Structures are given as structure tokens and as C-alpha cells.
Amino acid sequence: IQWFPGHMLETKEFLRQMIPSVDVVLEVLDARLPISSANPLLDKICKSVPRVKVLNKKDLADPNATTQWLTYFNEKFHGQCVAINGTNKTETWKTVDDAVKTINRNKARKARVMVAGIPNTGKSTIMNSLAGKKIAKTGNTPAITRHQQRAGLKNKIDVYDTPGILWPILENQSGACRLAASGAISDTAMDYAEVAHFTADYLLERYEAQLRERYRLKDPFPSTANELIEAIGTRRGCLKKGGILNWQKASEVLIRELRSGKIGRISLEFPRDHLTPSPE
Ligand code: GTP
Structure with a gap:
């Protein structure tokens, strides 16, 4: 599997600039492979901001594995971890809103939420579900989103998308194969x-x-x-x-x-x- 995403410095810089103006980071992961679909850069750069790990596409994942992952992250990770089907608008809105409310330190104004994740994990779908309308383009091909998108949602939270800035980590062959099997790597690169x-x-x-x-x-x-x-x-x-x-x-x-x-x-x-x- 070959994958040359490039622009790592640009990504770091973008995240560093965004972080001060963000209250909560929504880290979108694929529920079927929540470790292999993570980008550890978020751990490094977003340390100071509360984070919600969103295990998306739970409708495709083995429910038994998802239960184990929720237990695992809730023990290991200091933040919130939830599992959703991002295409289900009501469930997504309620689950994400609850998690953001629980974790947000700045209660005085509406929460500024940054949505981040590797391609094809469902960031745009989640943004659309949160907005209750189509504000972001979705598609079953990695890296559909190319421009930053922002949506003010029902006066409660403000969501910022981080298009195409995080890439999958392909440092070991099994992680790369899992990512490719899930659809996170473009077909031409696998x-x-x-x-x-x-x-x-x-x-x-x-x-x-x-x-x-x-x-x-x-x-x-x-x-x-x-x-x-x-x-x-x-x-x-x-x-x-x-x-x-x-x-x-x-x-x-x-x-x-x-x-x-x-x-x-x-x-x-x-x-x-x-x-x-x-x-x-
Ligand atoms: P990039 O633009 O590549 O960064 O992708 P993205 O993370 O914005 O993903 P997007 O929202 O475009 O979703 C990718 C594909 O996954 C689309 O075909 C969605 O319909 C599908 N999808 C997203 N969330 C879910 C989910 O919870 N369940 C299922 N079954 N499909 C989902």
C-alpha cells in the first residue's frame, strides 16, 4: 500500500492555530478500527483541549467489539468516548451534544467544536447530521472534503471541519490493510x-x-x-x-x-x- 499524503507541517501549523479558539475536539474514528483510524498527531497537539472520541459507523461494526472499545477508551482515555451511526441525525445530535456539554469547560457561551479525523471516517456526515441539513459534501471515497467548512448549529455549538488535514498512519502493514479494507485509503493506492x-x-x-x-x-x-x-x-x-x-x-x-x-x-x-x- 502506497500513500503519500504530504503536508505534515502544514497540518501541524493549522491545528496549532485552531486550538486556541476551540473548546472541544471531536475526534472521529471508524468504530470498526478505532486505533488504526486514529492519527496520533491529535494526541500531541490537542493535549490542552477536551476531546470526544466518536466511534462512527457503529451500524457496520461488531456490537461486541464496540462495547469492548467503549470500555477500553473510557478506562484509558481522559475524555468522553461515544459510539454513533452518523447518518442517524437524532442519535448523532443527542449523543454529541450530551458529550460536548459534559466535557466543555467554558459554559458561558456556545461551544466551539472542531471535527477532526482521517478521510472517510464520516466527518461531513456528522456535521450534516448536527446541522440538520446538508452543509458538507459526503462520499464514499477518501478525501472528498477539500475546503474548511463551518456551521453554526441551532445556537448551541459551532462546528469547524478540518478537511483533508489528517491522514492515516501506515507504519505497520496490518494497520494499513485494515484501513484499506475499511475504505480509508483510495483504491488507486492499494x-x-x-x-x-x-x-x-x-x-x-x-x-x-x-x-x-x-x-x-x-x-x-x-x-x-x-x-x-x-x-x-x-x-x-x-x-x-x-x-x-x-x-x-x-x-x-x-x-x-x-x-x-x-x-x-x-x-x-x-x-x-x-x-x-x-x-x-
Ligand atoms: P473526507 O471528505 O474524505 O474527509 O470524508 P469524511 O470523513 O467527511 O466522510 P463522509 O462524511 O464523506 O463519509 C464517508 C462515507 O461514509 C459516506 O459514504 C457516508 O455516507 C458514510 N458514512 C458516514 N457515517 C456513516 C455511518 O455512521 N454509518 C454508515 N453505514 N455509513 C456512514
Whole structure:
């Protein structure tokens, strides 16, 4: 996976300039991968400002994993952590408004909230839900938002968007594959076959029942990533001339269906995946 987001200094500078005029930072994370979809720059630069971690897209995430993540962050992180489906306007408004009210130190005026997160986590969707109207462009491709957007909301909170300034951190291959599987990395920067292989391995380990249900695969059930992709491809008719499997198409089917929730509610990481073993 290749990804050259550049302009790190610009981003730092932008955040540093914004911070003094902000009461609360709304850190939007993908509920399916709340560690891999975070950008640690926020931890460094936004230390002085109360923060709400918003685990968005909870409707696509495994509810069991989301419960574990909420417990994890509420123990480890000094701030608020909530899980929402950003497309649900009422739920989003109520949950975010409550969290902002709880955490905001400056009660005298309406809260100034900065929405930050890596591409495709749902920042614009959340802003639109908070505004109760369409103020920001949304789309299922990373980096749709290019200009800063600001919305005064019902006289209660002021929201500032931070378009395209945070990028995913691709320092380890599994984090990068999770991000690619979720849709946070543009399709042109990823290799479907590689990401599908990683995803198939993971799903076989954690979500066999959902795979069985979705693809109605006959026994013997695939036991390796390649066998699974091959079985899905065959089931979906991803074949080249002569009946040879089209791996690219089969890989795309798996990733597309994962992203859209067709395989079920799947989380790509659990807190236990990030616990460092204690030294012996
Ligand atoms: P950039 O402009 O790339 O920074 O993206 P963004 O963070 O503003 O994300 P955006 O709001 O454009 O949402 C990305 C995609 O995710 C869109 O297709 C949204 O409809 C979808 N989306 C956002 N929130 C949710 C959610 O809670 N659940 C589901 N199922 N889809 C969501």
C-alpha cells in the first residue's frame, strides 16, 4: 500500500492555530478500527483541549467489539468516548451534544467544536447530521472534503471541519490493510489482492459464521485465505476465459461486501489486538 499524503507541517501549523479558539475536539474514528483510524498527531497537539472520541459507523461494526472499545477508551482515555451511526441525525445530535456539554469547560457561551479525523471516517456526515441539513459534501471515497467548512448549529455549538488535514498512519502493514479494507485509503493506492488476502485470513479466524451465512459455502469449508477467496470468486462467477479464477475480481467482491456491511457487522480490530504482552 502506497500513500503519500504530504503536508505534515502544514497540518501541524493549522491545528496549532485552531486550538486556541476551540473548546472541544471531536475526534472521529471508524468504530470498526478505532486505533488504526486514529492519527496520533491529535494526541500531541490537542493535549490542552477536551476531546470526544466518536466511534462512527457503529451500524457496520461488531456490537461486541464496540462495547469492548467503549470500555477500553473510557478506562484509558481522559475524555468522553461515544459510539454513533452518523447518518442517524437524532442519535448523532443527542449523543454529541450530551458529550460536548459534559466535557466543555467554558459554559458561558456556545461551544466551539472542531471535527477532526482521517478521510472517510464520516466527518461531513456528522456535521450534516448536527446541522440538520446538508452543509458538507459526503462520499464514499477518501478525501472528498477539500475546503474548511463551518456551521453554526441551532445556537448551541459551532462546528469547524478540518478537511483533508489528517491522514492515516501506515507504519505497520496490518494497520494499513485494515484501513484499506475499511475504505480509508483510495483504491488507486492499494492492492486489492493483498488487502483481500489479509482480510480473508482475519475473517476466517474471527467471523466464520458470517462467511458461511453470506456465501453459503459447502464443506469442506475453506481453511486458508486463498481457498476462501477462490470459493467466493467461484460462487460469484469471477472467472476468466477457460474458467480460470479472476483473483482481482474475487478480491474486489470480498472487500466491497465487507465495506458495505453485506457480510455482517464486522470489526477489524479488538482491544486485545493492541495489548502489548507484559515482559516475562
Ligand atoms: P473526507 O471528505 O474524505 O474527509 O470524508 P469524511 O470523513 O467527511 O466522510 P463522509 O462524511 O464523506 O463519509 C464517508 C462515507 O461514509 C459516506 O459514504 C457516508 O455516507 C458514510 N458514512 C458516514 N457515517 C456513516 C455511518 O455512521 N454509518 C454508515 N453505514 N455509513 C456512514
